[in-house]
Amino acid sequence: MTAPLDIEGPAAPPRSNGELVFAEPWESRAFGMAVSLYEAGAFTWPEFQAALIARIAAWEAAAAPDEPYHYYRLWLAALEDTLAGRCAVSADEVTARTLALAQRPRTTTTATATTTSTTTPTDPGASSPCALGSVVK
């Protein structure tokens, strides 16, 4: 867990103790989306943070003891929750687009090791004031 300190100091991001900042490319996209949306004023950081805290708490309450923890999956879900709350993009739209992308002929996509059980946000507000129609094909 702690590397011997005499091997190298902290002078080498992105790796510290041999750990990459992002394990997979999609994680960096999920991270970059959240930060660029925040910087563009799409939502406040505490707003996103609250959504992330809620997602993490829900996972921790429901997870089996040996279930692996995938931080960026929760990050992505929190980002979706925040955007749905702001009526920017709905979960249904993301699902529809995801399914459309899955139909693409595959050549050399990088395989993610596992498939995700993406949960649809449990819509804490229930009565969503969004006027966006969901794109269902």
Place this chain on the structure above:
Amino acid sequence: MTPTDGGPGEAPPVALRTEALEQLLTERGLVDPKVMNEIITTYETNVGPLNGAKVVARAWTDPEYRRRLLQDGTAAIKEFGFSGPQGEHIVVVENTATTHHVVVCTLCSCYPWPVLGLPPSWYKDPAYRARVVKEPRTVLSEMGLELDDDVRITVHDSTSEVRWLVLPERPAGTEHLSEEQLVPLVTREAMVGVAKVAAP
């Protein structure tokens, strides 16, 4: 394992969902992929614990800077030009022979990005987040840091608007080293408070 084609009852990989979200946001003009790329590159290559190490080495060698840092961490860190998201309010706490500070975020992963980069996986891990509050001495010992029983441990939870940075003890035997020579000794772990800085 190969990715599924999103067949009936099968959830497509999370990578696809991320791509789908990015497409929708780009089409709606909410994100600019170019800006996103810059942000990612910045955090992958430029912003890391080295920033914090520079702050610590300055504090070790410049008593006036150390005073400013402990008084107003955010402002003193800004003197280096380090600022940005999750750096709006950074408080610096000093480790001594008798007091030890360690940082956690019990609810998520708050962490002072401008000085330490993005948090390592152990910091985000449910086990560290839950246990370091309850049994800091044990957790630190498991991470390789044995503290004497008479050392007082304070655990700082970053769940408020405050991000914490630990100013580690300068190791004995480094009195002859310059600020520049001290920088590479300072590790991320020491600035979170789960390790000490060792002399070279």
